Amino acid sequence: MGFWLPGCAANEAVSNISGAAIAETTESATSTTAKASGKKKVLTTFSVLADIAQNVAGEALDVESITRIGAEIHGYEPTPSDIVKAQDADLILYNGMNLERWFEQFLGNVQDAPSALLTEGIEPIPIAAGPYANKPNPHAWMSPRNALVYVENIRKAFVSLDPDNTDIYNANAKAYGEQLKAIDDELAADLAQVPDNQRFLVSCEGAFSYLARDYGMKEIYMWPINAEQQFTPKQVQRVIEQVKTNDVPTIFCESTVSDEGQKQVARTTGARFGGNLYVDSLSTEEGPVPTFLDLLEYDARIISNGLLAGSNAQ
Numbered sequence: 001m002g003f004w005l006p007g008c009a010a011n012e013a014v015s016n017i018s019g020a021a022i023a024e025t026t027e028s029a030t031s032t033t034a035k036a037s038g039k040k041k042v043l044t045t046f047s048v049l050a051d052i053a054q055n056v057a058g059e060a061l062d063v064e065s066i067t068r069i070g071a072e073i074h075g076y077e078p079t080p081s082d083i084v085k086a087q088d089a090d091l092i093l094y095n096g097m098n099l100e101r102w103f104e105q106f107l108g109n110v111q112d113a114p115s116a117l118l119t120e121g122i123e124p125i126p127i128a129a130g131p132y133a134n135k136p137n138p139h140a141w142m143s144p145r146n147a148l149v150y151v152e153n154i155r156k157a158f159v160s161l162d163p164d165n166t167d168i169y170n171a172n173a174k175a176y177g178e179q180l181k182a183i184d185d186e187l188a189a190d191l192a193q194v195p196d197n198q199r200f201l202v203s204c205e206g207a208f209s210y211l212a213r214d215y216g217m218k219e220i221y222m223w224p225i226n227a228e229q230q231f232t233p234k235q236v237q238r239v240i241e242q243v244k245t246n247d248v249p250t251i252f253c254e255s256t257v258s259d260e261g262q263k264q265v266a267r268t269t270g271a272r273f274g275g276n277l278y279v280d281s282l283s284t285e286e287g288p289v290p291t292f293l294d295l296l297e298y299d300a301r302i303i304s305n306g307l308l309a310g311s312n313a314q
């Protein structure tokens with residue numbers, strides 16, 4: 001397979017692959033996991049969706065994420081082997097709302113794999129500023145209330161993919177939905193401890209719009225969306241001013257981007273750097289958030305502890 005060059009990851013390379021080459025490679029790859037288990041194979045664009053989908057699927061389907069743990073998902077560049085994998089999938093689940101800017105072209109390179117949009121039915125919050133202003137903020141899963149919509153969309157997609165196991169998907173979706181509702185209550189209780197005048201969530205990416213809306217917090221961020229992932233002096237300065245103006249005790253960044261700019265804000269303002277939150281990826285099994293439910297609980301704890309510790313110290 002001389003043409004599957006390692007590291008040949010550019011979009012250009014992907015779109016130049018001929019249909020014939022894909023068909024030939026797919027043929028030779030059919031002996032892999034999905035065929036071996038006899039289960040239908042579901043691909044998702046990133047790890048958070050894979051975990052939610054796996055909870056709905058239980059043992060009935062094989063679920064896998066295209067992007068790996070810790071990957072930057074907005075500007076991901078699919079590899080030829082991702083396309084081969086997708087050719088073999090029975091269903092591809094994606095977030096939409098411009099999260100996966102690579103996905104449309106990717107899907108154009110994959111024949112015959114049906115896909116399901118998981119934010120269908122969610123009211124988007126527009127991005128406030130920057131090159132993507134007024135487009136939907138894609139991070140809808142960060143609110144457990146929205147996550148219930150994802151679960152329902154996944155359930156529907158699985159039922160139409162594999163009607164024989166409808167009872168399994170219905171039962172799993174119900175049980176997982178109940179866990180999400182319990183976390184919703186927990187988050188509300190956790191974040192309610194933070195005094196009104198301290199309820200500022202300062203992050204690197206503006207990924208918390210839905211969470212902030214649902215739990216009565218105000219957002220301050222370095223950049224609206226992980227477009228360039230590079231902080232500019234102007235962005236740092238703007239956050240510094242807002243942190244000072246609002247006397248914000250603790251600030252945060254996220255696991256998939258550099259926290260250097262935010263640490264600079266902390267040094268300049270005297271605010272504490274409260275750590276990295278998880279948004280666009282789960283952690284590995286050994287890390288703090290191997291599941292989506294862990295992610296929601298972890299972030300709520302880091303945010304509420306950070307803000308409370310900061311305010312007590314003053």
Ligand SMILES: [Zn+2]
Binds near residue numbers: 139205207226279280
């Ligand atoms: Zn993001």
